[in-house]
Amino acid sequence: MEKIREALDKLVKGKNLTRNESFSIFKSLIDGRYGELNDIYLGSFLASMQTKNPTKEEIAGLMDVVLKYDRIPLKIDNMRFCGIVGSGRDTIKTINISTAAAIVASGLGVKVVKNGCRSESSVSGTTDVLEELGVNVHAKPVDMTKSLEKNNIGFFDAEPYFPKMFNRYVGKFPFMNPLSYALSVASAVEFKRMIFGLSSSNTEFTARILKEMRFKFALVVQGSDKKGVNHIDELSTLGKTKISEIKNGKIKTYYLFPEEVGLKNGKYSDIAQHKTNQENSLHLVKILLGEANRSSIEIAALNAGALLYISEKEKNLKAGVSRALEYIYSGESIKQLEKLIVTSKGDIKKLNKYIKTASEDHEKNN
Incomplete structure (x- = not known):
């Protein structure tokens, strides 16, 4: 002792x-x-x-335990994986933006690792929504690995891969602590390119931690509403987004406004979290069909475009957003979710039910 x-x-x-x-x-x-x-x-x-x-060295030491000691990794060679994660605890509660962005970007060739979690601070987390839509969230590692290789997207619930952390840490310490800055990066599959959304303004400090952990290309982002008072752990179309970008060992911080990438200011009421997981799941389906409201589609495209940028599929964020928008409005991105469900050996009937409801709603409103 x-x-x-x-x-x-x-x-x-x-x-x-x-x-x-x-x-x-x-x-x-x-x-x-x-x-x-x-x-x-x-x-x-x-x-x-x-x-x-905490210093960046202290937090890196904690994360070394999580990633190098506790993790039971899935090893897949010669892949350029990208992650999209958030810290949670937003002051603005929204639909599942990062989940939509991950699915859209995967359809455009980005290999996206999506970490799974049940909701802690909102109605629906990634796990809740994907399970509702038919994905087998308890799929065997071999099936999710196959999906990542063939469909460009894999969903990995963290618990089986970090046994000691789930036994000793998870759910016991809800207060802000040094692990809050970086624990979200913990994934069964290692990636060195990432969109990391924060609800706090500590983007530079978190970027220094990621640099210490040798991330190659990452955007640490904090989105704001129009007044800059409330925040989301995503890139925002409601107002400006603070971004600390890590690329090739260098960090730069800047602010991004929606109009800089060809988007309009979004309305919070259009992207607000619904009261039930079923409503949030339906909203995601409508985005992937290209049938949701403009604000929902544009914020999904903004975050998907960021994935295209860090994967170097596009030379800048604006080009990534433009490509993502075109893809969403084509309605083709729903096929990526279908592939994920089939490869995970899930229940495609669940998704088909939501597609039918979305189509009926679209006909009523047009």
């Missing part, structure tokens, strides 16, 4: 840990070495580091 006490003493006094020290202490904690005191020590360790203000 001497090591954990020394580390806590150091943190309480405002002293920083090295990356190796952070790794060593956190590894011992998720191994449960301290018996009945383990949760107390783990909470104290994370809270003390957060109170001090």
Whole structure:
């Protein structure tokens, strides 16, 4: 117990840990070495580091434990994978934008790894919606790997691949802590290109962490509403988006406005989260059919365009957005969801039911 006490003493006094020290202490904690005191020590360790203000080296040490020690990885060679993840806890509750963006981008040749999670701060998380639409969210790794290779998209629920983290950490520490800055990047399949959405404004700090973790090309984004008061962990068409871009070891921060990429300012009421998972699922289907409202389609295209940009399928974000818009309005992106359902050995009848409802709604309104 001497090591954990020394580390806590150091943190309480405002002293920083090295990356190796952070790794060593956190590894011992998720191994449960301290018996009945383990949760107390783990909470104290994370809270003390957060109170001090964690360094990028300390957080990288924590993530080394998650990704290099705890993870049971799925290894697929010679693929340029892209992730799209969010920190959650938005002050603006929306439809499932990143899920739509992932499906759209995959149809345009981007190999997208979508991490799965049930909703914690909203009605519907990625897992909830995809399951409702017929995807087998408990598919065998071999089936999801096949989908990623052949369909350019794979859905991976994190729990089976991070057993110690789910046993010792997940669900126990809801307060802001050092893992909040980077844990969302944890995935069964490694990727070094990513869209990382934050509900906080710490884009530069998180970008420095990702650089420390050797990400090749990533956008850390915080979207805002028109007044800049409320935020989403996606690129936004409601107002400006703060972006910290990491490319080839360099970081630059800038603001993006919808009109710069050929889009109009969106209406929050058009992209607001619905009251039920079924309504949110139907909204996603309407986007993929190209039959949703303009604000929904454009915010999905903006985030899909960002994936095209970081995958280097397009030379800039505007070109990516334009291509994504054209693809969505063609109605072809729904086929990507169909492929994911079939390859995961899910229930295509569920999706067909929603497609029928969406088509009936479209006929009524036109």
